[in-house]
Amino acid sequence: MTTTLLNADKIRLDGRKLDELRPVKIDVGVIKNADGSALIEFGKNKIIAAVYGPKEVHPRHLTKPDRAIVKCRYHMTPFSTDTRKNPSFSRREIEISKVIRQALEPAIILEDYPRSSIEVYMEVLQSDGGSRCAALSAASVALADAGINMRDLVAGCAAGKIGGEIVLDIDDTEDKEGEADMPTAIMPSLGLVTLFQLDGKLSESEFQKTFEFAIKGCMKVYQIQREALMNKYFGQSEPMQESTE
Amino acid sequence: MTTTLLNADKIRLDGRKLDELRPVKIDVGVIKNADGSALIEFGKNKIIAAVYGPKEVHPRHLTKPDRAIVKCRYHMTPFSTDTRKNPSFSRREIEISKVIRQALEPAIILEDYPRSSIEVYMEVLQSDGGSRCAALSAASVALADAGINMRDLVAGCAAGKIGGEIVLDIDDTEDKEGEADMPTAIMPSLGLVTLFQLDGKLSESEFQKTFEFAIKGCMKVYQIQREALMNKYFGQSEPMQESTE
Amino acid sequence: MTTTLLNADKIRLDGRKLDELRPVKIDVGVIKNADGSALIEFGKNKIIAAVYGPKEVHPRHLTKPDRAIVKCRYHMTPFSTDTRKNPSFSRREIEISKVIRQALEPAIILEDYPRSSIEVYMEVLQSDGGSRCAALSAASVALADAGINMRDLVAGCAAGKIGGEIVLDIDDTEDKEGEADMPTAIMPSLGLVTLFQLDGKLSESEFQKTFEFAIKGCMKVYQIQREALMNKYFGQSEPMQESTE
Amino acid sequence: MSAVRKAVVVGTLRKSQMKEQLEKGKRLDGRDLLQQRKLSIETGVIEKASGSARVRLGDTEIVAGAKVEMGRPFPDTPDQGLLIVTAEVLPIASAYAEPGPPNEEAIELARVSDRGIRESEMLDFSKLVIKKGEHVYSVFVDVAVLNDDGGLFDAASYAIVSALSTAKRPNATLAEDGSLTVLDETSDLEVKTLPVATTFAKIDGKIVFDPNTEEQSMMDARLTLVTDSEGKFVAGQKGGSGVFTFEEIRELARTSAERGIEIRKAIRDTIENGSQKT
């Protein structure tokens, strides 16, 4: 509780500036059996997302005649946390699975897959702060890798408040000892918010500034997502034209 | 264990006489979304019963071609007891749900609703002794409120033995420290027993006297049930003629 | 840990020689409601196996168009162990149910019962070492008693290593304090292994010798199984000709 | 569903036969209305249990095993030993018994069995204390139904009473440093009364004692009453989706008390002799 999260120069414990992201790396197509997959390393987070589908719906009564249903599971392996996580599915995992599903659904063109199920599984091999945003960012890339028709990618990043300052991309220590965390996900090309959560304490002006930071973070993650997909499909970093943005 | 449940004048701890009921109040139609509902306050018991149905049966294989099935759940909220109740469904709740279902089924004209399900949910918001009898008495009113065809109302009341005396309507303290409890429910107009349980210790003559008390208690509850229904449907206390009894 | 499992004359704690089985007794047809059943007493093991089927498959989607499915459950009653067993189904019971199912399936002519389910339930009333082998030996007799078409009986027996010696048929104490246990089941007439497990520590030559012992044990159990079935169906111990062996 | 269909078949065929028999004061299996099936009891069937018994009541077969182990008291009863009763209708017991956690029927069986033991004050839980608030004896009573042909409440009560009456408990002593030592010799558990259940079914307006599965499938309602050695009523449970008249309840109390006397005699003989058939 008495850790100083910022030094006199407003540099964070891991050396980052206030608006600086942790190192992020995305590998596409890491799970051979899956229809699409991605591994994201986001700070110490290591998360694999894999997509199976479109496939038949089980149990059948969940079938929608005019569109696909999306199943989402955010799950942590027992070794992913500092203290071993109990293997049973927690209430936290249930809630996060739900908000991630509702963050991805707006981006998927569900009407293109009537009577189908699209299954998105996110496995946290190692967790750090911001795992839900990292997981959904990987899931969005995995959906693209699976060839699912999408309106846009979904890019997630949290902003928050630590040591009295608004910062981008809260890590584990900052999450535990900081003052606020605002996980956010957007469809970057469309400029729409698909996930928004907040816990902590923010005045209205801090709220507005934190939200602004979060959007900037999402845009940075989006850039990395696109590069990863370009890399996979064209064997190169994304080149020149950024005209779609 | 050393509490004196009766004083020298055979007056009980809460001031009641041996054959006196606690205050009972029934409100009909308290749950807007339900097809029928009732709130019973029976001593400190506060229990809401709500009925949904007749409706389609799920899962389908439970459908009976010639009559309705009845689903019953007696459930206690975590805050209903002196010490907080664990939210998971207990063996006690499973047993009580079963005996209440079997107490209500004889009164419902099941053959009038083939291939249907009638769902009866009882939620104990605050519990006191005799909650199963209070719950089923409320459920019976809720069934009537839902317009379900019935042969008779079902009225429940326990009698028991405390301090060596047979008494009507055991409350929480009397249940814990008394000698016997005999929860009973009847169809009052038809003079038939639909629920009967006993735990405690009674000689045969005590058994017979306790049973007699229990029936008297049920008749009193019946009167209150009828008044509550009259009140709801005719905006008045039940009037003159008692000819049906 | 310091118990001496063998005395100077290589006699075991319960007086058995190295290659000697505990007393084994099988009664056929002990469960009236079942289609076939057997009680095996194998040392202190008391295990009842009962077979229901061939019957319809539930849930239906498990149905195989060309053959029967086999359901197997090995289950211990809470009073069967030295310290009371928790009534919930354990991971050990799940694993043993699986290996027993896979030990019995090769013996059952599944193609004779398309679209059917054959259910095999083993209830351990009292457990001692070697309960899985005893259970499946009883199950095999119960299948025969149910008239299920079989290629052969399945006979099970463990061998192992205690006090540096290879021995037949490990009991509870020997299992806990011994060096290795090799539960084995065979189809004796066909000379084929249907169950094989090992835990402990054996050199390769010890492995080979233990396996040899286990097969011998299975053959002895087979003899007892046949006698039990003869006894039930012909009211006598199995007579003269042993030609099928 | 198969059970449902079977019941339908029974309804059209056997039920009319039953009705005919009942009018003559007889039942389909030849018994008189208030006649119990053949009862046999064997104790000490599970050596690893502290006490055990197998009961056969007609084709119904039940084993009850009691274990007495060290435990910790509940905070609100620091000076009382513990009683935990479970019941399972094993999947070997009938084509309609499913493997898995106890269903509604098995839970009811366990809870009614528990009430019989507890309310009769059969065991003196205040004597099952090693150190108040810290160490007590836990009595586990586990009922396993091996073959189900009805009458489970009754057969379970006979098995439990026989198991507990012949049970031994460990003797533990508390060292100065608070550690428990379990001694080699055991003591009798000491049973103070014998609560036995009697179950009656109402079929076509007639009351029969000790209904079997087929009779249960035909019955309107069921009443179980449990009496102790002094003939006192210690537990009761109505079952089934039918009704009883006031007078039927009154009359069944009288009949139950009578039947209890005979059954307790059979159990007492078993306990003394090791096994007993009637």
Add this chain to the structure above:
Amino acid sequence: MSAVRKAVVVGTLRKSQMKEQLEKGKRLDGRDLLQQRKLSIETGVIEKASGSARVRLGDTEIVAGAKVEMGRPFPDTPDQGLLIVTAEVLPIASAYAEPGPPNEEAIELARVSDRGIRESEMLDFSKLVIKKGEHVYSVFVDVAVLNDDGGLFDAASYAIVSALSTAKRPNATLAEDGSLTVLDETSDLEVKTLPVATTFAKIDGKIVFDPNTEEQSMMDARLTLVTDSEGKFVAGQKGGSGVFTFEEIRELARTSAERGIEIRKAIRDTIENGSQKT
């Protein structure tokens, strides 16, 4: 499935009516876009709870009960009392509520409610310690939805805040031998701020406050924001499978803060007077 079908019917009939109304700045139930339904709060409704309240928000009805009991701290927070929040949408609450363990919706309700209490620092958990590392007070907050007509996050927060504000806690003292004694008199639980939730729905591009069930079935997305007595934002949660623009989020923060002021006033009046209707 019935829910699905209902939604379809709504879609073709009511939704076009709703659209029409929204263009006039009105809603199907006659409310203005940012108008809350009638709110009434009653405290002390469950005498056996340490604190309780019933909230009616339109046809939605919720009871929250708080219990303060003795507990043991988590190893990593030895000097903090405990908070456990659960929520159940009882099967009486609607035709679509199923009995059974809490589903995804109920878990989300409990977790967002938990965050409101925890992040606002409404309770000072460091004061809920009897002996560091050994004995603390556990605060259980259990939310029961009696009738569901939408707005559960909001109604639950009002019920929780009202229940905790009026709650008493036991007073326990530690004897020399380490045993706990619970004294007869109780203390106020002491609440430092009033976190209240405000939920907005986006329907056909318009933002409405306090959506009811019908409106929820039509909405694209939902945003809940929780503010404390100082107007600070302590929790937020987007729901639904739709989206918000950046500007909508910004604007909703402003609106939420304003609405919180009025609602907290109503709650404060209730706490002082025992019950309150707006």
Add this chain to the structure above:
Amino acid sequence: MSAVRKAVVVGTLRKSQMKEQLEKGKRLDGRDLLQQRKLSIETGVIEKASGSARVRLGDTEIVAGAKVEMGRPFPDTPDQGLLIVTAEVLPIASAYAEPGPPNEEAIELARVSDRGIRESEMLDFSKLVIKKGEHVYSVFVDVAVLNDDGGLFDAASYAIVSALSTAKRPNATLAEDGSLTVLDETSDLEVKTLPVATTFAKIDGKIVFDPNTEEQSMMDARLTLVTDSEGKFVAGQKGGSGVFTFEEIRELARTSAERGIEIRKAIRDTIENGSQKT
């Protein structure tokens, strides 16, 4: 069901091709009968674990993570540390892996993995005691299957052995007042032998080593044997609904021992060098 249908298609098409290949001493993927797929091992992949390793065996990919934490011993082994092994085939691993609690296959994988560690006496549990009867170290080994192309027993054993061999454990000391202090420096966990699993499948009367998923779908039966660094057999498990001849079992013991030597060499190289491919 899809799995079933897939198996049927395989049965009529690929199985005859496989048969053809097997007669030539080859397999569908070009391997010799007793040839293992490409194996690569990387340790230290999960920094938050006490030890970890990722194994790729052909297209099968597994991560094992070990955590060493403070625990309490079982009452019957007060002077022994604890071992808890779990395994999950994650739903990302194949179209047939379902989310949810471990099924029969995953439980078998965990239990066979557990036996390999335990029976080989790889860890000296008597050294993992801080205070007899009170405080011991608990070793959690959690296996996560990321991609399933068969050979799970084998790949899991390589991952576990690599994770444990490179694992650190905390150092805790006991203060006079009985409280535990966890020191900053860690120690090696110390592994005494390397138990490795080898799995063989019988397809069409032929024995193949290291079957992949397609081969498993064609096989009659499977045999896994685990040997330690001295070449001793420490665990075995037959799987599948087929059979082995007596001679096949005998022969497989010989082959398994040989293969174990090579695999242990690869693992030892990895442990020393951090990662290794064969």
